[in-house]
Amino acid sequence: MKKIILLLMALGCFFTTANASKWKAEHVVMIGIDGWGAYSVPKADIPTIKQLMDSGCYTLKKRSVLPSESAINWASMFNGAGTEMHGYTTWGSRTPEIPSMVVNERGIFPTIYSLMYEQCPQAETGCMFEWEGIKYLVDTLAISHVAQAMGYNEQPDQLCCMAETYIKEKKPNFVAVCFDQLDHVGHVDGHDTPAYYRMLNTLDGYVARIIAALKDAGIYDDTIIILTSDHGGINKGHGGITLAEMEIPFIIAGKNVKQGGAFQETMMQFDTASTIACIFGLKQPQAWIGRPMTQVFSK
Numbered sequence: 001m002k003k004i005i006l007l008l009m010a011l012g013c014f015f016t017t018a019n020a021s022k023w024k025a026e027h028v029v030m031i032g033i034d035g036w037g038a039y040s041v042p043k044a045d046i047p048t049i050k051q052l053m054d055s056g057c058y059t060l061k062k063r064s065v066l067p068s069e070s071a072i073n074w075a076s077m078f079n080g081a082g083t084e085m086h087g088y089t090t091w092g093s094r095t096p097e098i099p100s101m102v103v104n105e106r107g108i109f110p111t112i113y114s115l116m117y118e119q120c121p122q123a124e125t126g127c128m129f130e131w132e133g134i135k136y137l138v139d140t141l142a143i144s145h146v147a148q149a150m151g152y153n154e155q156p157d158q159l160c161c162m163a164e165t166y167i168k169e170k171k172p173n174f175v176a177v178c179f180d181q182l183d184h185v186g187h188v189d190g191h192d193t194p195a196y197y198r199m200l201n202t203l204d205g206y207v208a209r210i211i212a213a214l215k216d217a218g219i220y221d222d223t224i225i226i227l228t229s230d231h232g233g234i235n236k237g238h239g240g241i242t243l244a245e246m247e248i249p250f251i252i253a254g255k256n257v258k259q260g261g262a263f264q265e266t267m268m269q270f271d272t273a274s275t276i277a278c279i280f281g282l283k284q285p286q287a288w289i290g291r292p293m294t295q296v297f298s299k
């Protein structure tokens with residue numbers, strides 16, 4: 001019976017894809033910037049990102065879950081749950097230190113990729129990153145294309161190049177592109193420093209290139225772009241309970257997204273996954289506590 005239900009859900013999604021009637025957009029590109037504190041946005045020279053803020057909706061008060069570390073928050077961003085539930089508790093967790101409250105048939109707390117795989121098996125999905133820690137959190141066996149940029153030191157824009165190529169060749173329905181370098185600058189030079197803002201400006205250029213790739217691929221008008229982060233930072237670190245470490249941007253723009261500016265609703269890290277699930281009409285598991293930011297959509 002369960003198989004029949006899954007088959008029906010998959011078929012429903014197939015026809016949905018064909019008709020594009022229930023999806024708010026055929027494509028979602030989520031760009032994640034590690035260590036991007038919301039405090040930096042007003043001061044930063046990031047014209048492309050500010051253009052997305054002007055054309056869509058955003059909050060500079062999305063909160064990370066605690067502790068405000070990387071693996072914990074990348075996990076919550078993708079899996080719609082809090083630390084106590086998914087069980088990843090340290091900056092570099094590869095397996096949950098607390099057993100996950102539920103696991104799927106691949107043995108991992110269900111992520112947005114798990115939902116796409118089970119409910120829309122025809123969908124093309126990608127997860128691309130510089131920090132390998134992300135691959136332990138996302139349910140890689142449910143993802144069409146997993147790729148790590150290995151050569152940042154020789155080629156700083158390698159991840160951006162990989163994303164451009166993947167978007168043009170595969171026109172993915174959902175891809176997350178996760179940049180790590182801002183977090184490094186935060187640890188070495190410090191947050192809220194000239195070097196930090198220089199790196200943000202560089203990343204803004206990568207965002208512009210990814211948008212150009214969407215236009216080259218002919219899918220820009222049917223795409224929703226999301227920009228967000230795992231956590232912010234203060235001085236040369238993060239993990240604490242200051243708002244500089246916990247408040248992160250969430251920016252969304254594109255097809256069927258209102259030009260609404262800053263929204264006032266509260267948003268948590270785990271609401272990110274639910275918002276993406278909402279775009280694709282995916283039923284979220286009971287174990288998720290994320291709330292979709294439905295107010296940002298025009299329909």
Ligand SMILES: [Zn+2]
Pocket residue numbers: 034035069070071183230231
């Ligand atoms: Zn991080």
